[in-house]
Amino acid sequence: MIDHRRLGRELELFVSDPLAGAGLPIWLPAGAAARHAVEEYVRELERRAGYQHVYSPPLGKRELFERSGHLGYFAEDMFPPMRLSADDEFVLRPALCPHHALVFAARGRSYRELPLRIAELGGMYRAERSGVLGGLSRVRAISLNDAHNFCALEQVGEEVGEILRLIREAHAALGVRPAGFRLSLRGPGQRYVGDDAQWARAEELLRDALAGMAYAEAPGDAAFYGPKIDIQIVDAAGRESTLATVQLDFDKPERFDLSYTDRDGSRRRPVMVHRSLVGSMERLFAYLIEVHEGAFPAWYAPVQLAVLPVGPGQAAAAADLARRGEAAGLRVEVDADGSLGSRVRDAARRRVPYVAVVGAREAAGGRVALRLRDGRELDPMPVAAALELVTGVVAARSADLLPH
Ligand SMILES: [Zn+2]
DSSP, X not given: OOOHHHHHHHTXXXXXXXXXXXXXXXXXXXXXXXXXXXXXXXXXXXXXTTOEEOOOOSEEEXXXXXXXXXXXXXXXXXXXXXXXXXXEEEEEOSOSHHHHHHHHTXXXXXXXXXXXXXXXXXXXXXXXXXXXXXXXXXXXXXXXXXEEEEEOGGGHHHHHHHHHHHHHHHHHHHTOOOOEEEXXXXXXXXXXXXXXXXXXXXXXHHHHHTTTSOEEEEETOSBTTBOEEEEEEEOTTSOEEEEEEEXXXXXXXXXXXOOEEOXXXXXXXXXXXXXXXXXXXXXXXXXXXXHTTTOOOGGGOSSXXXXXXXXXXXXXXXXXXXXXXXXXXXXXXXOOSSOHHHHHHHHHHTTOSEEEEEOHHHHHHTEEEEEETTSOBOOOEEHHHHHHHHHHHHHTTXXXXXXX
16 A cells, blocks of 8 residues: 555655654655755745745744633643743744734734735644654644735635635645545534634635535534634545645634724724645645655656766766756756666656666767656657756646656
């Protein structure tokens, strides 16, 4: 069976070392290269959609999380506070929202700035029991693709619709195939903040955004501060989890006393929309490793082009090709050790999308023969044309290895 933990080890994407701690994986260079490409893509997508990125620390004063309600409603999932002195206690944050509320509050806000979309790919921590931890799918240190969109109430419907559109775009580029949409609602036996009218209003807005789409209702799966739309994935073992999410929150703007100046000069409270397009980098990659069986689309493959000189006589031509590939922005490796057959097999084992074989005839003619990961072999072509082909597929973020 496909298991991202086994593939992660074989492809040297990440490692879990008991000395570092369970649920605290370490990303190795190949995994980090793939993640970096995905992070850059998501930031660019968000920037084009009007998001502004910030940085905030993964821990904060106890009072911040008392104010946000996390210590009152969510403490079981948090690491215990760390005490520096009697009046100085810190907690590892379980969510980024409190810091982003402070970004909104950093200065006076006007209706002209709304929706104000504050994004961050930031660290947060959950005190998961050690029994449920495994690989990247359940971790204690989480790197979340997160944003908080502060809107006027009348903007919420359109904003949620736009977020759902961005989610579809990101999932198509990454090769994510959602298993379904879910409307997560309040349920019995759990604690929630906010009054019934707020919950009813938020639920109605989310139902409107989902109109015409197939979705299931999940009572009891709401956040403690509001209902949400969850986009579900299923892993190779058949386990379902949430990847992307859109959540409505009337409560945190109250708790942090957030307001903006409206057109008529009056103060109004914004609505806070919590959203993640692709979830945490950990859960996303647990899924992507399995769904692609390690063979990522070329644009986020750890090594995009492996250059194999047939013999020592082609070392200079291979080095030159690699330099030109790197200059064009590609991740390139030259492999000159061992028989050509074993190097071709090794590149295939590592799921390198493009292999460039440089023989004596190709080197002399300034040409190169590309082999694709799926077994196709292209006729020798000029080096510039080969690089253009690969960079074109990468720039288009195509799932195919040949341009259309
Ligand atoms: Zn949030």
